[in-house]
Amino acid sequence: MTPVVVLTGMSGAGKQTAARSFEDMGWQVVENIPPRLFSPLLAGMPKDEPLCIVNDVRSGEFEALPAGILSLSVVPTLVFLDSRDEILIRRFKETRRPHPFFFEAGGILPAIALERARLTSLKEQADLVIDTSGMSMPELQAFLRERFAAPEHQQQPITVTVASFGFKHGTPLDADLLFDVRFLRNPYYNQALREKDGRDEEVRVFVEADERTGAFLERLYDLVGWSLPHYIAEGKAYLTIGIGCTGGKHRSVMISEKLSAFLKALGYRVLTQHRDVERR
Structure with a gap:
């Protein structure tokens, strides 16, 4: 009914x-x-x-x-x-x-x-x-x-969009939070990985091999996980988190996938977008 x-x-x-x-x-x-x-x-x-x-x-x-x-x-x-x-x-x-x-x-x-x-x-x-x-x-x-x-x-009255992008193509206009991951090891300079993207296992392993990746993710999870309940308390129903690298194909995509999985495990509704992953 x-x-x-x-x-x-x-x-x-x-x-x-x-x-x-x-x-x-x-x-x-x-x-x-x-x-x-x-x-x-x-x-x-x-x-x-x-x-x-x-x-x-x-x-x-x-x-x-x-x-x-x-x-x-x-x-x-x-x-x-x-x-x-x-x-x-x-x-x-x-x-x-x-x-x-x-x-x-x-x-x-x-x-x-x-x-x-x-x-x-x-x-x-x-x-x-x-x-x-x-x-x-x-x-x-x-x-x-x-x-x-x-x-x-x-349980979780907010929808979180995690969006990867490339700084060379411009920052997302609707992003509430922006994180720059261009300091991480870049798969673009590995010929075998250049045509792959951050969703590929080989790219993930390559980026995670950078010792800074784990330290960054730990701090990212802590900050975002701490912030979301406060956004909810203020009545915010939608939040967009932008993760940027140079071209928006490797590092930002991989980090966005990891952050999305973390938030889903906490029970949040998550929409994952990769704006520039198909750009040549």
Whole structure:
């Protein structure tokens, strides 16, 4: 049976952060479709793919939300995000984004009061009410992950991309961390290894024969292994680690493969990319 969450609540209470959290957990997230389309949407979903429907006062048919929930063939979890008025005011001032009822109500305080009145019955029906007043973004993400994530997302809620590259072709623009391994023994100058790459056993053995390789890997594992939990605590869902050598074919590829294997053994989701390995 498809898990379904209907996410709603006060404007400024963190629905966009919550929606991104569900996306990071592998849920299909659909925002502000008319409630009359809830049932057809669910019918077209792949079996067992979790669905999060975000619907709030910006929807032109928001009053029909209870009927849309009842039309679903499964019983959804209704999640309502709320926050204290003074917190909502501060958030709107920081973002400079007008409240949906600002002009209708004639000011930010009347707008919040009007929205709260219209949402009272929906909040009472909610299966889960989350007060985000004292929550940071990472704390809200962690709360939702604990409540709704599949086991693999609960354990390591970050995807790590390990990307090898050649400095002669430019550094990756999306790298969060960069490591230069051009100081290691270079297989390029071995004629028998020149046309191979860092995934070949002979190249691996050649690079590992450099006594500096083991010392570097030990320090690399220690630094990256120590850093990742702190990135997770800050709410980072994706991290790209660039490993560079001269051409991006031998040393950087071999080190990237080793780092990827290390992180996978720790339970992280890892994507390994070799950007320049096919360059001539």
